[in-house]
């Protein structure tokens with residue numbers, strides 16, 4: 399779902415309040431300030447939504463063009479975003495076509511979760527429904543953190559809300575959930591459970607945790623779900639494991655360990671240190687905010703960071719340079735369009751026909767991630783010898 403109005407216990411923060419029930423009330427005191435990335439996500443969602451509405455609903459061309467023009471005027475719009483939302487649109491269209499008969503299809507579907515979650519509601523990006531299958535789709539524009547569909551409570555809550563909304567007319571047995579995150583993975587991640595399993599989870603897990611979370615009760619429980627918690631920079635429970643991380647590392651192979659770390663120890667060191675770096679960054683964020691608000695964090699102060707010179711008026715500066723004899727060729731360079739820009743300018747079909755033979759998709763640069771990351775492991779042998787599909 400794109401950023402917008404949020405319930406205290408909304409699906410997008412469900413991983414937190416289900417695992418750490420006091421988190422929602424603790425976060426309530428901290429304003430949810432938008433960042434460039436959340437604004438970019440909102441814009442990408444709006445663009446994706448417009449493309450879906452244009453195809454799946456009745457929308458006149460003028461309205462579509464006017465709305466598209468408005469979105470494209472946003473400073474965060476890019477041809478890359480256009481390409482990713484195009485792929486989201488293709489994915490949604492293929493899903494709809496794969497249903498044996500035309501499904502009910504709802505875009506940005508508002509869902510009521512209050513049967514299980516006090517004052518709970520949310521908006522699913524896309525819901526497809528038939529008498530056999532309910533399929534919910536979440537479009538994620540972020541690229542910093544790969545999201546898995548498997549046992550994903552945000553998607554499961556959307557599925558619950560959609561089931562509840564349409565259960566008078568449909569009782570689908572298969573509940574399918576997809577995360578489409580085009581900046582990280584080519585393919586959507588999809589997971590499914592039965593209706594009975596979903597409803598059992600709602601009664602046995604969601605309902606009791608939501609009651610505690612709404613009351614702000616229970617013990618803080620740190621874990622992967624802390625990643626986007628607004629109080630993680632101050633959270634005592636979250637800081638406790640890091641205080642002992644150095645000691646844990648010293649104990650890794652006992653006092654008579656050899657001078658160099660073994661690969662096994664390197665694995666353990668990364669597992670200990672990686673969350674520490676993320677935690678330290680959030681503590682620093684919090685402390686900088688506090689100092690800028692005039693509070694004292696003993697031993698620390700804010701200083702001015704490095705800045706880069708920039709033109710106040712580039713046109714006027716260049717005019718002045720040219721007036722003093724600097725040739726235009728020195729000031730400008732001819733820059734070719736990117737692949738995505740050229741494809742857009744020429745049109746997909748012609749671009750493929752004329753230039754397809756000169757395009758390749760190289761394998762991505764290997765990156766080290768924890769074992770639980772949903773992406774398949776990189777194989778150096780495959781990268782060296784396998785031809786690209």
Ligand code: SF4
Pocket residue numbers: 414418420421424618619620621623624627628629630633634635636
């Ligand atoms: S940072 Fe603290 S309050 Fe937030 S989810 Fe983690 S343990 Fe809970």
